[in-house]
Amino acid sequence: MRRTARWFAACAALAVIVTGVVAPAGPADAESNGGVRVMPLGDSITEGTQVPGGYRIGLWQRLANGRYTTDFVGSQYNGPGSLGDHDHEGHPGWRIDQIDANIVGWLNSYQPHTLLLHIGTNDILQNYNVSTAPNRLSTLIDRITSTAPAAEVFVAQLTPLANSGQEAAVRTFNAAVPGIVQAKANAGRHVHLVDMHSAVPTADLIDGIHPTATGYDRMAAAWYAALQAVPGSIGVPGGTGGTATQVVGVQSGRCLDVPGGSTTNGTQVQLYDCWGGAMQRWTYTAGRQLQVYGSKCLDAAGTANGTRVVIWDCTGGANQQWNLNANGTISGAQSGRCLDAANWGTANGTKITLWDCHGGANQQWSLRN
Numbered sequence: 001m002r003r004t005a006r007w008f009a010a011c012a013a014l015a016v017i018v019t020g021v022v023a024p025a026g027p028a029d030a031e032s033n034g035g036v037r038v039m040p041l042g043d044s045i046t047e048g049t050q051v052p053g054g055y056r057i058g059l060w061q062r063l064a065n066g067r068y069t070t071d072f073v074g075s076q077y078n079g080p081g082s083l084g085d086h087d088h089e090g091h092p093g094w095r096i097d098q099i100d101a102n103i104v105g106w107l108n109s110y111q112p113h114t115l116l117l118h119i120g121t122n123d124i125l126q127n128y129n130v131s132t133a134p135n136r137l138s139t140l141i142d143r144i145t146s147t148a149p150a151a152e153v154f155v156a157q158l159t160p161l162a163n164s165g166q167e168a169a170v171r172t173f174n175a176a177v178p179g180i181v182q183a184k185a186n187a188g189r190h191v192h193l194v195d196m197h198s199a200v201p202t203a204d205l206i207d208g209i210h211p212t213a214t215g216y217d218r219m220a221a222a223w224y225a226a227l228q229a230v231p232g233s234i235g236v237p238g239g240t241g242g243t244a245t246q247v248v249g250v251q252s253g254r255c256l257d258v259p260g261g262s263t264t265n266g267t268q269v270q271l272y273d274c275w276g277g278a279m280q281r282w283t284y285t286a287g288r289q290l291q292v293y294g295s296k297c298l299d300a301a302g303t304a305n306g307t308r309v310v311i312w313d314c315t316g317g318a319n320q321q322w323n324l325n326a327n328g329t330i331s332g333a334q335s336g337r338c339l340d341a342a343n344w345g346t347a348n349g350t351k352i353t354l355w356d357c358h359g360g361a362n363q364q365w366s367l368r369n
Helices: 057-066 096-112 120-124 130-147 165-186 213-228
Strands: 034-042 070-072 087-090 114-118 154-157 191-194 244-249 255-257 269-273 282-284 291-292 295-301 308-312 322-325 330-332 338-341 352-354 364-369
Touching: 034 057, 034 096, 057 070, 057 213, 096 130, 114 130, 120 130, 120 165, 130 154, 130 165, 154 165, 154 213, 191 213, 308 352, 330 364
Parallel strands: 034 070, 034 087, 034 114, 114 154, 154 191
Antiparallel strands: 244 255, 244 282, 244 364, 255 269, 282 291, 291 295, 295 308, 322 330, 330 338, 338 352
């Protein structure tokens, strides 16, 4: 929602062609629910030409049904009542370079944690330096990740086009995208590939360019699956990504605990019988922090095996960012190592450290309300 981080296919209606201008503002009153800020970013496919709201309708419904609290953000606003949040950054007719010319301002204004990028269709439809479009996409991604380095950026391969010549250009463009995304990921950026081309068959194009309602829903399903595969990109089910939960060791059945309810920086966390006290209530934030007491964060004092895991004043640093992984492990963004109950301990008072991730039961955790 508006306030006054794989592939996203940005579709291009041959409507108004705008060169390097600032996007018009949406309505004065923005929708916001305090959830994880998600920016749908692109062209008319993001806006929902032919089907106002486009993929955002099905994505919103899936997020709501999954009990994720998300806040769509952007300067634009459209869609039906069934779309719970109408804010977005989809601009009909826009190319990659036009999004690039405005992205820094949007990022600074709306501060999204997650971006859904689907752009490049208009470069092809307008025959605008098509051979160098992948380079422009790479530059745009760099601009996003340098401005918002903690953001999760999902990059979609373009949806198909019915015209055979244009579809050939789409396929050439799409073939370059995985390498671009992988290079960013290898450099430590939070960039993810989404195969949107195979998600939408040409039979689901209403005008040869834009999806039908069914096609947009297929896009929504692809986005949702991609988001679920990246822990923290949409928070945790049952809250805003800001709902306090207990972090329970699978092997021990005991909770991640701050000894004695201490608030002192540097206090090493431990396992302890779960009883629901404030020292056992952790909030996984949109910034991937595990917060306790509202102001202290789970913190790794280093990156080596055996590093003590402690609480510290929240700084937003990489040593305080944690990934909730599909196998139940929790890994440090800075170290790549996992929260580990030392020496496979299960008793009260067992200290928590960093250790190479191996997926053992002493490194597996569950979130419990």
